Amino acid sequence: MRVAVIGLDCAAPELIFHKLKDYLPNLSKMTEAGISGKLRSCDPPITVPAWMVMSTGRSPGELGLYGFRSRVPNSYNDIKIPTSQDIKYDTVWDILGKRNKRSIIIAVPPSYPPKPVPGLLVTDFLTPDTNKEFTYPPGLKNDILRDFPDYKFDVKFRKPEKKQILDEIYRMTDTRFRMAEKMLKEKQWDFFFMVEIGIDRIHHSFWRYIDEESHLYENDPEMKEKFVSYFKMVDSHIGEMLEQFDEDTVVLIVSDHGAKAMKGAFAFNQWLIKEGYLKLNGHIPKQGASLDELNIDWSHSKAWAWGGYYARVFLNIKGREPEGIIDVGDVKKELEILKEKIKSIKGPNGEEWKTRVFEPEEVYPVVNGDRSDLFVYLDDLSWRTAGTVGYDTDYLLENDTGPDDAVHDYDGIYIMYRKNKKIGKVIDSTIFRIAPTILELYRVRKMYGMQGKPLEGVDYFE
Amino acid sequence: MVTDKKYTTVSLPTPLFEKIQEKIKGTGFTSVSDYVTFVLREILTHGTDQEAFNAEDEKKVKDRLRSLGYLD
Numbered sequence: 451m452r453v454a455v456i457g458l459d460c461a462a463p464e465l466i467f468h469k470l471k472d473y474l475p476n477l478s479k480m481t482e483a484g485i486s487g488k489l490r491s492c493d494p495p496i497t498v499p500a501w502m503v504m505s506t507g508r509s510p511g512e513l514g515l516y517g518f519r520s521r522v523p524n525s526y527n528d529i530k531i532p533t534s535q536d537i538k539y540d541t542v543w544d545i546l547g548k549r550n551k552r553s554i555i556i557a558v559p560p561s562y563p564p565k566p567v568p569g570l571l572v573t574d575f576l577t578p579d580t581n582k583e584f585t586y587p588p589g590l591k592n593d594i595l596r597d598f599p600d601y602k603f604d605v606k607f608r609k610p611e612k613k614q615i616l617d618e619i620y621r622m623t624d625t626r627f628r629m630a631e632k633m634l635k636e637k638q639w640d641f642f643f644m645v646e647i648g649i650d651r652i653h654h655s656f657w658r659y660i661d662e663e664s665h666l667y668e669n670d671p672e673m674k675e676k677f678v679s680y681f682k683m684v685d686s687h688i689g690e691m692l693e694q695f696d697e698d699t700v701v702l703i704v705s706d707h708g709a710k711a712m713k714g715a716f717a718f719n720q721w722l723i724k725e726g727y728l729k730l731n732g733h734i735p736k737q738g739a740s741l742d743e744l745n746i747d748w749s750h751s752k753a754w755a756w757g758g759y760y761a762r763v764f765l766n767i768k769g770r771e772p773e774g775i776i777d778v779g780d781v782k783k784e785l786e787i788l789k790e791k792i793k794s795i796k797g798p799n800g801e802e803w804k805t806r807v808f809e810p811e812e813v814y815p816v817v818n819g820d821r822s823d824l825f826v827y828l829d830d831l832s833w834r835t836a837g838t839v840g841y842d843t844d845y846l847l848e849n850d851t852g853p854d855d856a857v858h859d860y861d862g863i864y865i866m867y868r869k870n871k872k873i874g875k876v877i878d879s880t881i882f883r884i885a886p887t888i889l890e891l892y893r894v895r896k897m898y899g900m901q902g903k904p905l906e907g908v909d910y911f912e
Numbered sequence: 913m914v915t916d917k918k919y920t921t922v923s924l925p926t927p928l929f930e931k932i933q934e935k936i937k938g939t940g941f942t943s944v945s946d947y948v949t950f951v952l953r954e955i956l957t958h959g960t961d962q963e964a965f966n967a968e969d970e971k972k973v974k975d976r977l978r979s980l981g982y983l984d
C-alpha cells in the first residue's frame with residue numbers, strides 16, 4: 451500500500467465539484483468513484499498553518515503557527531517568517547520514516563530550510579530563491595535545475611499586467627507537476643506529498659472573471675478561458691500521475707482552504723484610531739501608511755492590529771509589550787469590551803456583518819508561540835483586513851496592497867481514490883482527519899496525540 | 913581533503929551492515945549506504961539549527977508575501 455497526496459492550495463468545492471466539473475475529467479472521475487467532500491480547514495483557514503495541520507494532525511495552537519508571520523516577542527511589529535525549524539511535531543513522513551518508509555515531499559509549507567527526510571524533499575514557496583539549498587538530499591537541487599532550469603517557488607503578483615501573471619502561474623505549476631512526475635517515475639517511494647500553490651494565486655488574481663456575484667465581476671471571455679485552461683492543465687497532470695499509480699496506491703486530492711469573492715478590505719487600525727485604542731503622535735504621513743510608517747504613541751495606545759485575510763488584534767499589556775499600559779488584571783475586561791465593539795461593526799451601507807471574534811484559547815486546546823489576543827473574521831471572512839491607514843473611509847473596495855479578487859473560505863476539498871474501487875460517496879470532513887488517514891492506510895495505529903480520526907470510509911480503501 | 917569524487921567509502925562492522933540490510937528490506941531505501949547517509953545527515957542536522965534566513969533572504973520572502981497581500 452502506498453499513499454499519494456496531491457495538495458491543491460485553495461481549491462474550492464464550488465469550482466472543483468460544480469462550476470468547472472465538466473472541464474476536469476480526471477478529478478471528476480475520481481470524485482465519482484471515490485469518497486469526496488468539503489474539507490473544513492483549521493482556524494485560521496490560511497495556507498500557513500493549514501498544510502502543517504494536515505501533515506502533523508496538530509492544531510495551529512499546538513504548532514504555534516497562526517499565519518505567514520509570527521511576532522518577535524516583546525515587539526510591536528517585528529515579524530518572523532515561519533520556517534521548517536518552527537515545526538516541533540513529527541510530520542506523517544517523519545513517522546513513516548521511522549518505519550523505514552521513503553517519501554517524496556514537494557513544496558509543503560513551511561519546509562525551508564530543507565530538513566533531512568527519509569527520501570527526497572523540495573522546499574516550498576517560502577524559499578528565497580533557487581540559489582539557496584532547497585532540496586534534501588542537497589544534490590537533488592542540481593538535478594532539478596538541470597532538468598527544469600525555470601523552476602519557480604512562487605510568483606510575485608498584484609501587478610496590473612494580468613495576462614503576464616497568469617502565464618507565469620501557468621508555467622510555474624506546469625513545471626512543478628512535470629518535476630513531480632519525473633520524480634515519481636525515476637525514484638523509489640512509499641509516500642508522496644506535493645502542494646501546488648498556483649491555484650491559490652490564480653484565485654486571488656482572477657476570481658473576478660468567473661464569479662458573477664462578485665462586485666468586481668468582469669465579463670471577459672478571454673480571461674475566463676485562460677482561467678479554465680489553467681485548471682484543465684492541472685487536471686491533465688493529475689491524469690498523468692494517475693497513470694503512474696498502481697492499484698495499491700491510495701490517492702488523496704486535498705486543499706487547505708477554499709475561496710470566495712472578496713467584498714472589500716476594512717481599515718482596522720484606522721478604526722482603532724477612531725475608537726481611541728490607537729494613538730498617534732502627529733499626522734498620518736500618507737494614504738496607505740503602514741504601522742511602521744506611523745509615529746505611534748504607545749504609552750497611550752491600548753490595541754493595534756495586523757491585517758491579512760483575517761485580523762490579529764493585540765492588546766498593549768504592561769510587562770508584555772515594551773510600553774504596555776493595560777494591567778494584566780484588566781485584560782479580560784478589556785477584551786470583552788473590544789470584542790463587543792468589533793462585533794458591532796457594520797458594512798459600508800449599514801448592513802449587518804457576520805463577524806467572528808475569538809480568543810485563541812476558545813478554539814485551541816493548547817496555545818503555543820506568540821499569538822494575537824483576538825482573531826477576527828470580518829463578515830465571516832468576506833472582508834479582508836487592511837492594517838494600513840490614511841483613507842477617507844474604513845471600507846476599501848480593493849485590497850490596500852494592490853488588486854485582489856478572492857478571500858479565503860473555510861471549506862477546501864478532499865477526494866480519496868484508489869484504482870478499481872467504486873464507492874462514489876460524498877462525506878464532508880475536516881483537515882484534522884488527513885494525517886490520521888495517511889497513518890491508518892499504512893496501518894500505523896498509534897496516533898501520536900493527533901486529535902482527528904481517519905476519514906470516514908477509509909476502510910473501503912485499505 | 914578536497915576531491916572531485918561524489919562518494920567515498922567508510923567501514924562498518926559486518927554484523928551491523930547485515931542488520932541494516934535486513935532492516936531496509938521491502939522499504940524504499942535502495943541500499944545500506946542510502947540508509948546510513950540519511951541517518952547520519954539527520955543526526956548531524958539535529959540541534960544545529962542556524963538562522964533560516966539572512967537579512968537579504970528574509971527581505972526577499974517578505975517582499976513576495978507583501979505583494980501577495982499577507983503582510984499589510
